[in-house]
Amino acid sequence: MHSNNGTDPHAIGTKLPAPEARYDMVVxxxxxxxxxxxxxxxxxxxxxxLVDENPVPGAAMGNDVPLLFxxxxxAATQNAQRMLETVFMSEPMLEAAMEAGVExxxxxxxxxxxxxxxxxxxxxxxxxALADQDRGWIVGYGELVLATGARDLAIGFPGWNQPGVMGAxxxxxxxxxxxxxxxxxxxxxxxxxxxxxxxxxxxxKGVDVAGIVxxxxxxxGDAALAEAVRAAQIPFYLEDAPAEAIGGIDGVERVRLxxxxxxxxxxxxxxxxxxxxxxxxxxxxxxxxLDGARGGYIPGANAGVICVGDxxxxxxxxxxxxAYRMExxxxxxxxxxxxxIVCQCEEVTRADLLGVQPPRYLERPAPMAARSLDxxxxxxxxxxxxxxxxxxxxxxxxxxxRCRDQVAMMLAMAADGPFGSVPLATHRAPVRPLPLxxxxxxEESEDMRAGWDVWFGIxxxxxxxRDIDTPREREHQQAIAEGWSL
Amino acid sequence: MTYVGxxxxxxxxxxxxxxxxxxxxxxxxxxxxxxxxxLSAGWWLARSGAEVTVLDKGIxxxxxxxxxxxxxxxxxxxxxxxxxxxxxxxxxxLGYPTEHQQERLVIAVSPKQLNQYHYLAKMNNDMGYRxxxxxxxQVRAMVPLAGDNCLGGMHYRFGxxxxxxxxxxxxxxxxxxxxxxxxxxxxxxxFETAGGKVVAVHAASGRHxxxxxxxxxxxxxxxxxxxxxxxxxxxxxxxxMIVTEPAPMMPIGGVDGNGLYGRQTLRGNxxxxxxxxxxxxxxxxxxxxxxxxxxxxxxxRRVAELxxxxxxxxxxxxxxxxxxxxxxxxxxxxxxxxxxxVTVISMSGVGFGLSPASGHAVRDLVVDGACSFxxxxxxxxxxxxxxxxxxxxxxxxxxxxxxxxx
Numbered sequence: 001m002h003s004n005n006g007t008d009p010h011a012i013g014t015k016l017p018a019p020e021a022r023y024d025m026v027v028x029x030x031x032x033x034x035x036x037x038x039x040x041x042x043x044x045x046x047x048x049x050l051v052d053e054n055p056v057p058g059a060a061m062g063n064d065v066p067l068l069f070x071x072x073x074x075a076a077t078q079n080a081q082r083m084l085e086t087v088f089m090s091e092p093m094l095e096a097a098m099e100a101g102v103e104x105x106x107x108x109x110x111x112x113x114x115x116x117x118x119x120x121x122x123x124x125x126x127x128x129a130l131a132d133q134d135r136g137w138i139v140g141y142g143e144l145v146l147a148t149g150a151r152d153l154a155i156g157f158p159g160w161n162q163p164g165v166m167g168a169x170x171x172x173x174x175x176x177x178x179x180x181x182x183x184x185x186x187x188x189x190x191x192x193x194x195x196x197x198x199x200x201x202x203x204x205k206g207v208d209v210a211g212i213v214x215x216x217x218x219x220x221g222d223a224a225l226a227e228a229v230r231a232a233q234i235p236f237y238l239e240d241a242p243a244e245a246i247g248g249i250d251g252v253e254r255v256r257l258x259x260x261x262x263x264x265x266x267x268x269x270x271x272x273x274x275x276x277x278x279x280x281x282x283x284x285x286x287x288x289x290l291d292g293a294r295g296g297y298i299p300g301a302n303a304g305v306i307c308v309g310d311x312x313x314x315x316x317x318x319x320x321x322x323a324y325r326m327e328x329x330x331x332x333x334x335x336x337x338x339x340x341i342v343c344q345c346e347e348v349t350r351a352d353l354l355g356v357q358p359p360r361y362l363e364r365p366a367p368m369a370a371r372s373l374d375x376x377x378x379x380x381x382x383x384x385x386x387x388x389x390x391x392x393x394x395x396x397x398x399x400x401x402r403c404r405d406q407v408a409m410m411l412a413m414a415a416d417g418p419f420g421s422v423p424l425a426t427h428r429a430p431v432r433p434l435p436l437x438x439x440x441x442x443e444e445s446e447d448m449r450a451g452w453d454v455w456f457g458i459x460x461x462x463x464x465x466r467d468i469d470t471p472r473e474r475e476h477q478q479a480i481a482e483g484w485s486l
Numbered sequence: 487m488t489y490v491g492x493x494x495x496x497x498x499x500x501x502x503x504x505x506x507x508x509x510x511x512x513x514x515x516x517x518x519x520x521x522x523x524x525l526s527a528g529w530w531l532a533r534s535g536a537e538v539t540v541l542d543k544g545i546x547x548x549x550x551x552x553x554x555x556x557x558x559x560x561x562x563x564x565x566x567x568x569x570x571x572x573x574x575x576x577x578x579x580l581g582y583p584t585e586h587q588q589e590r591l592v593i594a595v596s597p598k599q600l601n602q603y604h605y606l607a608k609m610n611n612d613m614g615y616r617x618x619x620x621x622x623x624q625v626r627a628m629v630p631l632a633g634d635n636c637l638g639g640m641h642y643r644f645g646x647x648x649x650x651x652x653x654x655x656x657x658x659x660x661x662x663x664x665x666x667x668x669x670x671x672x673x674x675x676x677f678e679t680a681g682g683k684v685v686a687v688h689a690a691s692g693r694h695x696x697x698x699x700x701x702x703x704x705x706x707x708x709x710x711x712x713x714x715x716x717x718x719x720x721x722x723x724x725x726x727m728i729v730t731e732p733a734p735m736m737p738i739g740g741v742d743g744n745g746l747y748g749r750q751t752l753r754g755n756x757x758x759x760x761x762x763x764x765x766x767x768x769x770x771x772x773x774x775x776x777x778x779x780x781x782x783x784x785x786x787r788r789v790a791e792l793x794x795x796x797x798x799x800x801x802x803x804x805x806x807x808x809x810x811x812x813x814x815x816x817x818x819x820x821x822x823x824x825x826x827x828v829t830v831i832s833m834s835g836v837g838f839g840l841s842p843a844s845g846h847a848v849r850d851l852v853v854d855g856a857c858s859f860x861x862x863x864x865x866x867x868x869x870x871x872x873x874x875x876x877x878x879x880x881x882x883x884x885x886x887x888x889x890x891x892x
Contacts, residue, residue, distance in 0.1 A: 008882035011723075012762040016780055112782070118774040119724055119806070121886040122764050129780060138780055285775050346753075358583055358652065361752055367581035367663055380670040383545055389552065389651035392753065397731040399802050429778060433800035436730065440787035441780075448784060452745050454760045456723070456835060461815030464613060465564040468816075468864050479605045 003459075010457030012122035015448045017441070019127045022140035023049040023103075026128050027147060028110040028280065030054075033309025034147030035093045041143070042100040049139060050102050051130060053109035053432070054177065055083035063345075063398050065433060066277070067173055068152035070166025071251060072267055074180040080107070080133065083178065090177040108132045111439075112429030113144065113284040115304070126304065129429070136439045143306060146281065150274035150295060150310035153325060155406045156350075157332040158244040160268075161341040163251030168198040168271035175205045183267035187255050188212045189242060190328070192319065195271035196225040202269075203232050210265045211235045213242060213257065215331045220324065237261065241328075242268060243335045258335060273325045275405055277311045279431035290420045292322030296405070297424055322419050329409040342410070343403040345396020353407065354414055356390050373414050382411060384425040394425050397433055457481060489588065489644040491616020492570050499575040502846075503533055510534035510853045516541065516687045516696040518674050518710060522551035522650070523837045524702030525657035526845025527829075527852075529580070531700075532664035534853055539696075540658075540666065541689045543673035543772050547654025549704055551838060553776075553807030555727065555747040555759050556653075557740070558839030559590050559645025561610050563817075564860045568843035570644050576842055581663065582656035585649035585752050590740035593625050593632060593639035595791050599743060600637045607640045616643040629741050631733060633794030639743060647740040647749040650838050657841075673771065674703075677714055683827045684714070698827045698852045705810040707832050709770040714825060718818065719870050720810040720832060721883045722768040726778050727759035727806075728785045730799040744792040746785070756796060758789050765878075766808065767885040778804040809835035813870060813877050819844060820867045821851040830867060 025041040027034045030052035038050040053066065058078040061069045077083060084106055088094055098104050108130055115126035127138040152167025154160070164183070168190075174181040186207055188195050191214035199209050212219070212229065217239050219226040230236075240259045245268055247253045254264045276298050282288055287300030294313030299305075314321065338351035346359065355372050357364060376382050384407065387393065393407050394400035400407075404425050411422040430439060455461070459481035463473050497505070513536040517524045520542030528538045540546070558573050560566050572579075573586050594600035607617040618641040625639045626632050658668055672691035677684045677699070687694045701710055705722035712718075732754030739750035748758030761784055766773070782804040790797040812818055812834045821829045829851045831844060850857045878884045 002877070002880035004881045006880060006882050008765070010762060011882065012764040012779075012781070015762050112780070114777075114780055117777070119766060119808070120764060120775075120777045120779055122762075123779065127780065129783075136783060285777055359753065362583040362585065363577075365577075365581050365583075367659065368583065371659060379668060380545070386545055386548075386655075390655060395753075397800055397802055428803040428805060429782065430801055430804065433731065433802050435798050435800055436786045436790040437797040439783055439801050440790050441783035442787060444784055444787065448762070452761050452784075454742075454745050454747055455725075456763055456811060456815060458811065458815030461834070461836070462562045464562050464609065465566075465861075465864065466613070476609065480602065480609070 009451050010453040013451070015445065015451055016122050016124060017445055018124045019138045019140035023047045024142040025145060026139060026141040027051070027145040028128070029147035029149055029309070029311070030091065030094060030104070031147055031149050031309055034145065035097055037145045037147060037308050038097050038102045039100055042097070042102045048102045049105065050097060051105045051108040051110055053107070054087045055080065055107055057133060060433065063433060064402055065398055066151055066401065067170035068154050068167030068270065068402065069170045069174070070267070071163030072166050072181060072183045073174055073178065074182045076180045077178060086179055087177055105132070109432045110280060111432045111434055113280050113305070115284065117285065131432070131434050131438050134438070136434065144304060146305060146307045146311055147309045148277040148280065148311040150276050150314065151401065152270060153273040153275050153405050154270055154402050155272060155325065155329050155332050156340060156342055157242050157335055158337060158340050159246060159252070161344045162245065162247050164247060164266055165245055165252060165268045165270065168194050168269055169274055171198060171269050172201060175201060175207070181207065184208060185210055185265045186267040186269050187263055187265045188269045188271050190214065190270070190272040191219040191221055191236065192273070192324065193221040193225060194274060196221040196229050198269060198271050199229050199234050200225070200232065203234070209234045210263050211237055213237045213240050215239070215241050215328055241331045241335060272328045273321050274310065274314065276313055279427045281305065281307065282427040283429045283431050292320045293318065295321050326409060326419055329406060330413065333410065333413070342407060343393035343396060345398050346392040348391050348393040353391050353393050353410065356387060358390065359392050373411070377415055382415060382422055384408060384411060384422055387411065388425050399431070399433060400425060489570055491643040493567060493614065495571045499572055499579060503579065506534045506849070508535045510536035513537065513853070514695060514697045515700065515852060516694045517700045517702060518687065519701065519703035519706070520546035520658065520668060520670070521549060521702060521704055521837070522547060522654050522657065522841040523831050523833055523844050524700060525654060525661060526841040527700050527702060527831065527848035528666055529657050529661045529664070530845040530849035531852060532661050532666045534849055538661060538666035539694050540661065540668045541672045541674055541687065541691065541694065542668070542670050543706070545670050546658040546668060547651060549772070550807040550809045550835070551654050552651045553727070553805055554650050554838045555757065556647045556650050556749050556838060557747055558586070558647055559642055560836060560840050561613065561615055563840055564862055564865070565840050565843035565847060568846055568859055569840050572842035573646060573648070580656045580660040582659050584653040584656050586646060587648070587739055587752070588646040589738055590642040590645045590647070591625070591629060591639055591738055593629060593741060593743040593792065594637050595635045595744050597637065603640045603743070617641065618643065628737060630736055631793035631796045635791065635794060645740070649751065674710060679714070679825055682824055684825045698829070700829045700831065700848055700852060702831045704832070705768040705808060706770060706772060707810070707830060708768060711830060714828065716822060718830060718832070718867060719813050719873055719877055720768070721878050722766045722808050722810050723763040724766055724776065724806050724808055725759060725763045726761070726781050726785065726804060727757060728782055728789070728801050728804045729755050729757040730789070730796065730801050731755065733796050733799055742792070744788050746788050746792060756789060756793065756799065758785060760788065761785060765883050765885050768810070773808045776806045776808060778806045811835050813873060813881070817865050818867050819847050819851070819862050819865045821855065
């Protein structure tokens with residue numbers, strides 16, 4: 001028998017902890033779909049936990065997590081208690097859910113879903129990992145309902161990487177739920193329903209809407225909505241596009257359109273489209289499928305997980321969102337320069353992305369400079385995760401929210417393929433940026449502590465070569481391996 | 487560019503390259519596995535003039551080679567001095583950035599850790615590799631993110647770290663620049679043998695004729711070598727890492743300890759791994775998934791303990807990689823007797839940092855039949871002759887039944 005006696009004290013074994021609590025149903029996201037699911041679950045007598053990340057911490061908003069806030073939130077968002085009250089009051093159904101017996105946790109994000117499957121069997125059960133402003137923890141679930149909604153699609157153009165360029169979902173969040181929009185006068189990019197609804201909401205909330213820019217020759221959304229926008233005296237700039245956002249220290253001050261028109265605004269609202277929030281499904285290794293009519297990548301069938309609302313896919317109204325956003329990406333790409341930033345966190349330019357060049361703090365010797373996306377494509381289908389590793393696009397603190405989709409579009413165009421021919425870069429847990437001290441398990445088990453080893457804890461592995469098969473070998477094994485638990 | 491506390495090499499890497507040029511002219515070599523060990527071997531062979539083809543089931547460096555901690559300080563290995571000699575020159579030799587940085591610090595936040603680091607320091611100094619002991623205050627002066635909980639540490643005056651993903655791609659590109667071919671998405675389906683040699687390798691990309699074969703396919707080595715009637719005992723396991731958003735740059739980025747391995751990247755991110763692994767079955771086609779687990783939280787805790795002044799930094803990703811281990815955790819670098827033109831290399835989970843040296847060793851085995859620069863006899867496959875079929879069970883290294891079912 002080997003000295004291990006048939007057990008490996010450093011293997012995962014049963015070291016991963018049981019969840020802190022367990023619910024028949026955990027619902028992530030307290031929008032209309034999540035609330036409805038939670039109420040239905042409670043109505044069936046299930047124990048239900050409903051978590052919602054709103055209000056999101058001010059620091060996360062500053063990194064455009066989870067929506068493209070573009071730095072246009074007021075200082076009110078720094079007051080967590082006030083925000084909690086505002087968010088609670090903005091959704092009357094939350095109180096109804098609580099009265100129905102649903103446990104509601106606001107300001108709580110779900111950052112991972114873990115379950116046993118290929119490559120992992122050490123979990124005591126399927127869990128969803130949560131975090132609030134103070135700590136992280138895990139809970140077990142019978143059913144998991146994801147109602148994580150949809151997030152902003154960003155497509156870059158010159159000057160988009162400054163405060164004042166934001167997304168329509170972020171604006172809606174700030175206007176309708178946070179009461180914390182800092183802008184005064186906005187220009188909306190895109191003219192499908194999302195853009196038209198955004199214009200009307202902004203107008204209703206007292207924001208000056210300077211216009212709607214549309215790359216195609218006519219407004220794309222519902223005719224009645226377009227008529228309402230016209231009736232509100234909001235002009236359309238058709239067959240046009242933002243050529244540059246020009247600004248100062250506080251961000252955007254005006255926008256120059258391709259047609260030459262200059263419009264004084266403090267905020268550009270990207271309302272070209274929304275992307276279903278599939279982060280949790282993707283990070284858990286779940287299936288995802290591409291459906292242009294439903295907003296792009298949406299969850300496939302995933303056992304034990306139910307997706308509801310926009311995260312399951314936008315309502316199919318016969319509009320090809322992907323074709324529409326690709327048209328925008330092509331146009332904004334034409335208006336961009338080689339040095340237009342694609343990835344804001346890592347300051348990756350368009351030229352560096354398509355050239356597959358490393359960040360500026362590294363040297364680019366001649367062989368490196370000669371490489372490009374074309375040479376990479378010659379080696380086989382380009383993989384976005386490979387390009388991410390080489391260029392760092394999507395590797396920053398926003399976790400690729402600002403650039404993941406536009407990078408996928410740019411790569412597809414560069415590879416002369418349709419969107420999806422180069423897949424979307426993968427998501428990883430934690431799907432929200434979370435401080436080490438919050439994420440940390442400060443209550444870990446003795447089993448985990450005692451079995452921890454820096455690597456595999458194989459006593460023979462680190463013995464100096466010259467001492468192998470000598471009397472010194474045993475001494476080293478005892479000193480540097482067998483007592484190595486920390 | 488050499489290290490304090492290391493023997494002075496008899497030859498510069500550039501001189502080595504000049505010496506080996508043309509020594510393998512016209513030799514056709516097929517490398518099975520485009521991980522860091524296979525790519526480095528391919529690069530060394532191409533520098534020797536061989537016609538190299540690398541076959542990979544997926545993308546180069548996609549498995550553990552591109553997912554590890556990037557350490558390059560392996561004093562236990564017979565390849566160590568070659569590792570130290572080569573790394574400072576790799577950017578220039580390859581023509582692509584690897585982000586290699588010199589030296590390492592290991593810092594303790596418990597008395598037990600400190601004792602162990604003191605043992606390691608003495609062990610290295612006894613071998614002639616200089617390691618300086620540090621007090622807590624000395625560590626705090628050198629490691630701005632360290633905290634009051636730090637009790638001391640050690641400073642390797644050798645070693646270092648590099649960016650695994652960039653380095654793997656650098657090897658691959660440098661190999662192409664030398665005329666080598668890399669066939670991605672091309673799993674090997676079989677070997678064609680004649681006269682005690684492999685004469686061709688069959689893969690999704692076609693039939694590749696060869697004078698020599700290097701099998702460097704990580705966990706998949708076992709199934710591939712079984713096709714040639716050779717038993718290579720390997721056990722695959724999953725290991726995990728996390729990474730934070732960038733922190734202010736520390737003077738030496740290669741800082742670890744507290745049960746962690748890892749580094750601060752040149753961008754500033756803190757990338758660390760460690761802790762329990764999960765033993766897995768090995769599928770011939772490669773792992774179906776590389777999931778991370780809530781171990782992320784235990785890693786986060788240890789990074790926060792290691793760097794209390796970074797505890798507010800956001801973790802932005804976690805990931806896992808699948809590595810193989812030999813029964814004693816030491817590499818196998820060996821040329822077979824039958825078929826006699828096949829060389830096997832498994833670095834047993836510790837291959838990235840040693841890659842500049844392991845490639846040289848493989849080049850020597852393939853071209854000359856013996857390693858020219860160090861003794862690697864104790865890394866032969868034959869040390870496992872007669873190992874019982876239940877060697878995994880004896881060590882508690884078997885995959886759980888659930889993994890088999892999955």
